[in-house]
Amino acid sequence: MxxxxxxxxxxxxxxxxxxxxxxxxxxxFITTFETEIHFTITSNNLFQRGERVAIGASGGKxxxxxxxxxxxxxxxxxxxxxxxxxxVDEGIxxxxxxxxxxxxxxxVQYEMPLTIVGYDELYGWTMDQVVxxxxxxxxxxxxxxxxxxxxxxGAATLGVEHVVTGHxxxxxxxxxxxxxxxxxxARLSRTTSIITSTPSATAVANPNVLANxxxxxxxxxxxEKEIVLYAHHMSLDYFSTExxxxxxxxxxxxxxxxxxxxxxxxxxxxxxxRSGEDMARLCPGYEDNCRAGxxxxxxxxxxxxxxxSSVGRSAGGEMQKLEAILAQQHISExxxxxxxxxxxxVKKVVTRVSKVxxxxxxxxxxxxxxxxxxxxxxxxxxxxxxVLLEGLNKARPKTGIHIADGxx
Amino acid sequence: xTTNGLSRPCKRCNAHEAAxxxxxxxxxxxxxxxxxxxxxxxxxxxxxxxxxxxGHRRKLLLPISFGVSSTCLLDVLSxxxxxxxxxxxxxxxxxxxxxxxxxSLSTSAxxxxxxxxxxxxxxxxxxxxxxxxxxxxxxxxxxxxxxxEEAAFKLQRLLDSASSATSRSDIVSVLLTRAIVKxxxxxxxxxxxxxxxxxxxxxxxxxxxxxxxxxxxxWQVTDGETPYGINFYFPVxxxxxxxxxDFAKMTDSRLVDLISDEAFTxxxxxxxxxxxxxxxxxxxxxxxxxxxxxxxxxxxxxxxxKLQPSVVGLRRCKLCTHPVTKEQLGIExxxxxxDSEKDPSGDKLELCYGCSRxxxxxxxxxxxx
Numbered sequence: 001m002x003x004x005x006x007x008x009x010x011x012x013x014x015x016x017x018x019x020x021x022x023x024x025x026x027x028x029f030i031t032t033f034e035t036e037i038h039f040t041i042t043s044n045n046l047f048q049r050g051e052r053v054a055i056g057a058s059g060g061k062x063x064x065x066x067x068x069x070x071x072x073x074x075x076x077x078x079x080x081x082x083x084x085x086x087x088v089d090e091g092i093x094x095x096x097x098x099x100x101x102x103x104x105x106x107x108v109q110y111e112m113p114l115t116i117v118g119y120d121e122l123y124g125w126t127m128d129q130v131v132x133x134x135x136x137x138x139x140x141x142x143x144x145x146x147x148x149x150x151x152x153x154g155a156a157t158l159g160v161e162h163v164v165t166g167h168x169x170x171x172x173x174x175x176x177x178x179x180x181x182x183x184x185x186a187r188l189s190r191t192t193s194i195i196t197s198t199p200s201a202t203a204v205a206n207p208n209v210l211a212n213x214x215x216x217x218x219x220x221x222x223x224e225k226e227i228v229l230y231a232h233h234m235s236l237d238y239f240s241t242e243x244x245x246x247x248x249x250x251x252x253x254x255x256x257x258x259x260x261x262x263x264x265x266x267x268x269x270x271x272x273x274r275s276g277e278d279m280a281r282l283c284p285g286y287e288d289n290c291r292a293g294x295x296x297x298x299x300x301x302x303x304x305x306x307x308x309s310s311v312g313r314s315a316g317g318e319m320q321k322l323e324a325i326l327a328q329q330h331i332s333e334x335x336x337x338x339x340x341x342x343x344x345x346v347k348k349v350v351t352r353v354s355k356v357x358x359x360x361x362x363x364x365x366x367x368x369x370x371x372x373x374x375x376x377x378x379x380x381x382x383x384x385x386x387v388l389l390e391g392l393n394k395a396r397p398k399t400g401i402h403i404a405d406g407x408x
Numbered sequence: 409x410t411t412n413g414l415s416r417p418c419k420r421c422n423a424h425e426a427a428x429x430x431x432x433x434x435x436x437x438x439x440x441x442x443x444x445x446x447x448x449x450x451x452x453x454x455x456x457x458x459x460x461x462x463g464h465r466r467k468l469l470l471p472i473s474f475g476v477s478s479t480c481l482l483d484v485l486s487x488x489x490x491x492x493x494x495x496x497x498x499x500x501x502x503x504x505x506x507x508x509x510x511x512s513l514s515t516s517a518x519x520x521x522x523x524x525x526x527x528x529x530x531x532x533x534x535x536x537x538x539x540x541x542x543x544x545x546x547x548x549x550x551x552x553x554x555x556x557e558e559a560a561f562k563l564q565r566l567l568d569s570a571s572s573a574t575s576r577s578d579i580v581s582v583l584l585t586r587a588i589v590k591x592x593x594x595x596x597x598x599x600x601x602x603x604x605x606x607x608x609x610x611x612x613x614x615x616x617x618x619x620x621x622x623x624x625x626x627w628q629v630t631d632g633e634t635p636y637g638i639n640f641y642f643p644v645x646x647x648x649x650x651x652x653x654d655f656a657k658m659t660d661s662r663l664v665d666l667i668s669d670e671a672f673t674x675x676x677x678x679x680x681x682x683x684x685x686x687x688x689x690x691x692x693x694x695x696x697x698x699x700x701x702x703x704x705x706x707x708x709x710x711x712x713x714k715l716q717p718s719v720v721g722l723r724r725c726k727l728c729t730h731p732v733t734k735e736q737l738g739i740e741x742x743x744x745x746x747d748s749e750k751d752p753s754g755d756k757l758e759l760c761y762g763c764s765r766x767x768x769x770x771x772x773x774x775x776x777x
Contacts, residue, residue: 039746040743040746043743169744177617180614180711180712181704181708184711185711185714221744221746253697257614257689261618261689264574264684264685264686265574265686268618270744271618271619271620272618272622273744274742274761275618275619275620275621275623276617276622278623278761279622279715281623282622282623282625282626282717284714284715319700319701320701322704322707323700326704326707327431327703329703330431330703
């Protein structure tokens with residue numbers, strides 16, 4: 001006798017839920033999946049009636065499912081929001097050009113207007129060019145920093161104040177572990193927030209640039225495997241090839257770990273997200289941050305949580321780099337090293353790094369101001385994107401295309 | 409042992425040939441021994457002779473698992489106490505040794521007995537005690553045969569209530585801590601000296617996060633006061649496991665003899681993935697990270713010790729006994745569970761989120777008080 005769905009007890013169970021091993025029929029799975037996301041949306045008051053919401057769409061499974069589910073829920077529960085698609089063209093040939101075709105089809109299928117913003121026009125660099133310049137290691141940092149700004153700027157152009165992204169529970173868990181592994185307590189305190197915002201630091205002179213843009217993650221508690229199942233059973237049109245550039249090593253390492261953990265105890269993914277939420281409250285300065293009016297919304301800054309990519313292909317560059325820095329610190333802390341060579345090396349390494357990561361110390365004292373160059377929010381004088389761009393532009397031949405300051 | 413860097417002079421003394429490379433420094437045997445000793449003794453600053461009043465012995469409990477860390481800690485501290493005695497005429501503290509039997513899921517009883525005999529022989533100067541894990545059920549008075557059997561039976565039923573190997577190993581480690589704490593308090597110890605190495609602490613940090621117990625990390629990995637009512641100290645926190653293994657092999661053959669063989673073989677995954685646990689997975693993970701990225705392991709530990717308990721709850725989880733707020737109890741009241749039908753008030757709940765994953769509510773009556 002076939003196993004019946006535990007929910008309706010009528011139809012044959014065809015799906016074992018990855019999250020809790022419940023056996024469900026197709027119909028009940030679809031409804032449960034949607035209802036859970038509705039629950040996340042309502043219990044966090046994500047949407048306001050009349051709001052225009054841009055869906056950060058990559059053409060991949062997460063954002064395609066997000067678009068489909070939001071369209072369904074908006075109609076079913078009458079959220080009264082207007083949904084738009086916003087895509088970022090990173091300029092990765094053989095990956096993004098194809099996936100953008102998917103987004104264009106989605107726009108037609110879901111009857112949502114689509115806007116595409118390109119790294120090329122915003123920064124004067126495509127990711128292919130960046131990789132050519134910096135190599136395959138560490139390019140994800142560029143992409144992540146650029147993407148965050150690109151989405152904000154795209155939203156500003158559309159006059160939209162809310163961008164939703166397809167980050168799922170696996171992504172969240174991965175980021176929690178990653179931040180633990182690389183010892184980034186400042187980021188640990190905000191990565192699990194369902195809402196992050198880009199506060200307008202001053203009354204913005206240029207209305208085209210960055211009002212208060214809210215970011216939220218309605219799929220925060222949804223398992224990647226269930227998202228794939230949903231896409232499959234709903235026959236959604238999505239692009240399944242992963243980015244051709246390898247993930248940052250810590251993320252790759254964390255991702256492999258999550259997959260193994262999920263095999264041992266399926267609830268682990270949620271359990272890590274839960275731990276992440278709890279640990280955020282234990283980070284020094286958390287209370288102060290909240291009193292300053294962040295509410296449940298953390299101030300998300302600069303680096304974007306990961307993009308989909310495969311496991312374990314990474315070359316470990318990031319890990320090696322951090323290892324080298326920490327090892328040197330360890331030696332100098334010990335105070336036992338003799339010989340000048342090490343002292344010199346310490347300085348060299350530290351200064352090189354401090355350019356990229358100037359806010360290692362006292363993460364809680366960060367106040368968000370504006371980048372002197374482009375006006376984007378930044379806790380530093382110059383925002384991370386501009387720092388990265390400066391590095392890139394320095395190496396570019398003078399005769400090349402030059403993007404004037406203030407344009408981006 | 410790291411082999412490259414051999415036939416190089418020791419970076420510290422420049423006199424002897426380096427025997428191994430420690431965090432990029434080639435070191436000779438003797439400088440390496442000093443290095444490990446210094447790292448551990450440095451953490452015992454509070455227990456210098458001058459910090460203890462004459463005529464008052466500060467008692468510290470040292471739980472021995474026969475793993476490499478606790479055994480090395482015992483060896484280093486025994487010498488430290490002797491040194492204090494020789495130098496100042498009296499030591500700054502004294503040790504009480506405790507081994508809990510029935511807590512290792514892999515060591516055979518025969519090997520355990522042998523280790524215990526060797527330990528008593530090698531370190532006769534410290535009082536040694538032994539407990540069975542089921543003693544966590546003791547009400548404080550001496551036990552008759554009947555109640556001992558009853559305790560063992562309850563413990564077995566509790567373990568049987570767990571649905572996975574991960575949960576069973578979790579129950580054992582939580583109860584182990586509780587049994588040790590209970591013993592330390594009953595014997596009026598000032599604190600507990602845990603043997604956890606950097607590597608072990610990093611494993612614990614990630615494993616506890618993966619089990620949904622992130623909220624209680626500050627109490628599990630930081631030196632000082634704990635909600636258990638006794639201070640915790642982790643004097644080996646700045647030494648990696650692989651360094652301890654080298655140290656044990658280089659110091660004294662007696663030391664290697666004491667350590668259970670298991671410690672010297674890399675963590676192996678059980679044949680069936682059904683028997684793999686989160687603890688074991690993290691052990692394997694950090695054993696490999698430690699090889700190439702030792703400083704990252706240290707950094708994980710250093711970062712997590714910056715976490716501070718914020719709002720300390722008034723209620724206690726019935727299994728791990730950590731203080732919890734109402735919101736930290738149970739699984740259903742959390743929005744991530746996405747179960748809107750359950751009663752979210754949490755009034756009747758008695759287990760924290762992480763412990764709710766480990767045992768079913770029906771097993772609560774089987775828990776020690």
